[in-house]
Amino acid sequence: MDYHSPASFAEASALAAKATGTTRFLAGGTDVLVQLRSDIVTPDTLIDIKKIGGVRDITRNADGSWTIGVAVTGAEMSEHPELGREWPGLVEAMDLIGSTQVQGRATLTGNLCNASPAADAVPAMVAAEVTISVTGPDGVREVPVEQIPTAPGRTSLAKGEVVSAVNVPARGANGGDAYLRFIPRTEMDIAVVGCGVNLRLDGETITEARVSLGAVAPTVLLVEDCAKAILGTTLDEAALDALAAAASAACNPINDKRGTIEFRTEVAGVLAKRAARIAYARAKGEKA
Amino acid sequence: MALDDRKSEFKFVGTRPDRPDGLDKVTGRAKFGADAHAPGMLHGAILRSPHAHARIVRIDTSRAEALKDVKAVVTRADFSDKVAFKPGLKGEFWNVLENVMAGEKALYDGHAVAAVAATSALAARDALKLIEVEYEVLPHVTDVDKAMQPDAPVIREGAADYSVPEGMHPNVVRYHESGHGDVEAGFAEADLVIEDHFVTEATHQGYIEPHACLATLGNDGKGELWCCTQGHWIVQKTCAALLGIETSQLRVTASEIGGGFGGKTTVFIEPVALALSRKANRPVKLVMSRSEVFRATGPTASASMDVRIGMKKDGTITAAQGVFRLQGGAFPGAPGDMTAMCAFAPYHLTNVRQVGYDVMTNRPKQAAYRAPGAPMGAFAVESVIDELCNKLGLDPIDVRLKNAAHEGTKASYGPRYERIGLVETLEAAKAHPHYSAPLKPGQGRGISCGFWFNHGGETSVSLALSEDGSAQVMVGTPDIGGSRASMALMAAEVLGIPYENIRVTVADTATLGYNDVSHGSRVTYASGLATIKAARNAVEKLCERAAAKWGIPVDAVKWENGCAVPSGPNAGDFDPMPLAEITASMGRTGGPISGHFEATPEGAGVSFGTHIVDAEVDRETGRTTITRYTVIQDAGKAIHPAYVEGQYQGGAAQGIGWALNEEYIYGEDGRLQNSIFLDYRIPVASDLPMIDTVIVEVPNPGHPFGVRGVGETGIVPPLAAIANAVSNAAGLRMRQLPMSPPRVLAALKGNG
Helix, strand or coil: CEEECCCCHHHHHHHHHHCCCCEEEECCCCCHHHHHHCCCCCCCEEEECCCCCCCCCEEECCCCCEEECCCCEHHHHHHCCCHHHHCHHHHHHHHCCCCHHHHCCCEHHHHHHCCCCCCCHHHHHHHCCCEEEEEECCEEEEEEHHHCEEECCEECCCCCCEEEEEEECCCCCCEEEEEEEECCCCCCCCCCEEEEEEEEEECCEEEEEEEEEECCCCCCEECHHHHHHHCCCCCCHHHHHHHHHHHHHHCCCCCECCECHHHHHHHHHHHHHHHHHHHHHHHCCCCC | CCCCCCCCCCCCCCCCCCCCCHHHHHHCCCCCHHHCCCCCCEEEEEEECCCCCEEEEEEECHHHHCCCCEEEEEEHHHHHCCCCCCCCCCHHHHHHHHHHCCCCEECCCCCEEEEEEECCHHHHHHHHCCCEEEEEECCCCCCHHHHCCCCCCCCCCCCCCCCCCCCCCCCEEEEEEEEECCHHHHHHHCCEEEEEEEEECCCCCCCCCCCEEEEEECCCCCEEEEECCCCHHHHHHHHHHHHCCCHHHEEEEECCCCCCCCCCCCCCCHHHHHHHHHHHCCCEEEECCHHHHHHHCCCCCEEEEEEEEEECCCCCEEEEEEEEEEECCCCCCCCHHHHHHHHCCCECCCCEEEEEEEECCCCCCCCCCCCCCHHHHHHHHHHHHHHHHHHHCCCHHHHHHHHECCCCCECCCCCECCCCCHHHHHHHHHHCHHHHCCCCCCEEEEEEEEEECCCCCCEEEEEEECCCCCEEEEECCCCCCCHHHHHHHHHHHHHCCCHHHEEEEECCCCCCCCCCCCCCCCHHHHHHHHHHHHHHHHHHHHHHHHHHHHCCCHHHEEEECCEEEECCHHHCCCCCEEHHHHHHCCCCCCCCCEEEEEECCCCCCCEEEEEEEEEEECCCCCCEEEEEEEEEEECCCCCCHHHHHHHHHHHHHHHHHHHHCCCCCECCCCCECCCCCCCCCCCCHHHCCCEEEEEECCCCCCCCCCCCCCCCHHHCCHHHHHHHHHHHHHCCCCCECCCCHHHHHHHHCCCC
16 A cells, blocks of 8 residues: 655546546545444555645635635534534534544545435535535646535545535525434434535525535535425415425435335424424524 | 442452552553464464355465465464364364364355465465365355255254254254243233234454454474453363363463453464464464454354243233244354243243243354343343333233242242342332433333343462462453452452452463453352352461461461451450561461462352433434443442443443344355444443442352352343333333334334
8 A cells, every 4th residue: 555645626626637546635534544444445556645734724805705625624623613503503514424433534625526326514514505626637627526426435536636625605694504313322423314404594485595405415416496396385274295205206226234214204394394404594693 | 239338248349449450451551362472473374164064176386385475374274174173073073173164165254264474464364365266066055044944055064962853954963952840821811912022143252452462382282372352261171172282281361351251261372373283383373354353253143032921010020921032153052942941031921831942043153242042032031021012001010029930939931039139129120210210302221120140160279378378369260340359359358468468370281270251250259269268268278377376276267357366355365467477477387378279169149130211213314322221230239330330331332232233244145244343333431321320239248258150140120221212112012122223213114
């Protein structure tokens, strides 16, 4: 195994481009190192991106948007004084992953690039309309998060491409987000269903909505029908029921050790309603 | 119940000092199974079958053996031929051999087929990939009911014993039937009879420490084995038999143990490590991964059960019968007999009949798990009793009190009970504030009783006094529940010296006589009894020395508060002679003073408990939260009450996991789907409420201080108590464990 710790993303990209065999980028390592030790994936080339300048920074930009470095950990996001006030759903989703120890290592970027359909941070990022910057041999491109995972364990990133930043939009006025997952336990588990909701209100009325679902299909889903079900409403019971129905209808889950098709389909609707209520309250400036 | 203001007859027993091994464990100084190292040590790794059932056609180890780092490769062929696992092994030894290294067939996913010793753990792991195994895959079965069907694949012909009736499938290997009275006549007397079917899935003990050992075996037949076990003498005996060496030539030392719960009462990797060591002529360390622990150690049995109970309108049980089918993997041993015998044991019944089946399937060989077999039976029986109470509008504790077994009751499994404490636990439950606390909407309350036999077993203890008046106690039962503290308290009580002046050591097989495993809730009872008697033996000698010094007969000396004193005014006027004064000169007054005791104590004293559980069910997701839990159990006499409470809480915690989310999940291919803690859903701390405990003390006449074992009974009631709580919260009867959210939601949606 070749281990590299490049000083720039351009260098990281070049190393990956010319590598043969299996290549992995190492940030927190909470997936890569576990897979390595479990004899699941033994990379031929391991490119450690933690030593690139700025990768541990959470930066607020002039327009109110945020840039989160690729090695920023869940703990650093949770402890940031401003980020969680603006994007509580995103921060809470990241904070649900693993244990305290894992939170000291795990990153948004790793959670995305591991491409698990059950990743907690990913539906929250999709709902928040987060994009990522991808550095490749031809320069940097910006890609919506929902376009990265293509199948369980697979991404749309090409050979030589590396995620170089996470871009979170400006919160703006009257907005709120939320993420909920279903697990049979209270922590240290993996989502059986996940749901992210991000709303903007005009008074009591929903004017913008993004609803995402995790663990109910091969990849994270951005469900337009869910958004339609609540746009223009005040999130009354009829809207919530329509939202739940749209969420369940969008599911394309599997039966596995973690849950059944029927269960995931039903609970996707339940979580969509519950997450929407929280996001709505937050958009109204209430504590939730 | 323990009362703070009751004057105790004891000075040390019943207090709560710090455990002697506490500092070692919180500082990391304690040495567990994987903490041992030896010069020239190799690392072992085991190749395991990916198939649930397959004939092993050919194993080619030549590519692995050719590696520079590989120093030995073993398969079953090595064991039985050249270096001979003793040929002609019979019975359980043969079963254990077959389990630790597959013979003609791989019998379950994870069954060991070959092993490697190499200069590093990584080299050993990589070498496994070079071993070629040609399998002929055979049809498999993992479900107990399917394994009894006529068309089920046969795991092994001829494994059944004499007890199995004619015409049963060869996978049924043991049969048990017992009871008394006339159940049909009893059912005819009932106002309501309920019969129902119940299913439980296999669970794992989930001990935090994977099996690990360090083995050295020379060609001279002398060996040393360090391992994580609940009983090193059974390890010694089994390994010696499997390797064809003399038992006494193998010295086995038990490491500190990170949990066992019955799962470490046999061997899995130890004979393999010894065989590798003998072949490589180097020490070999073997450490299981968590996945290996799940796939290839001994989970509990799964069960399919039919229970029928008749009750009068006043709550009197007129008849009870049960059929309990347990699968225990690809070997005989599922505790169908235990399930049957324990199922109705809490009740005074005129008419009772129980049948148990031990069934083989293509799963790992089951091992004991806390009161093996009893929790499943209690789940079925106590669920039916709960349903009868609901239908007849009766209070579940009153009904249990009305039918409770007591001293003189002919137990459902045969003998008459001596003094037992079931009624006292039920009365304490009824009086507990939990039982009368109001429930919130969406919550339900469940009650269950539970029974376990408890066990005595072969026991040896030695106690040696030091010149400074301190004492060392050598016991042979690995400390899985704070037993070193309990032993020190009991020795302190007899010797009359402070708890802190006594060091209790778990001795190795070379330094003490045979000891049965730390199982059967026997340690505080049997090693405790032996410690008391060994201490009394030392006290006799101390009194002899004092008598000699005073020049009076030994029967004129008694032992009081750590001193020899004249037994009465007529014995003479001498100042009390403290223990330390006698030991200071013992070298000159007759030599070192020690006490010994060896026996197989028979008076373990059966044990009962009653649990109260509140559960809340989320009707939209099927998710259950345990909101309140109270354990009430008879301890006979709690030597160290904090560790008794710990046992109660641990039983409840493991029971909550078993009831709600833990299960072995097999795919259609017969492979275990969830062999890591991420997907084998043991409860995490935040899943549990504070578990309240009440220690009832109805002394066991078979122990000098009244001790009844407490380790196992605590896991008998939870499955039923939780199922009753969930059923009462959900408004429908849950008959299958675990009550995972998909299963509860499906039941609520009417398609369960």
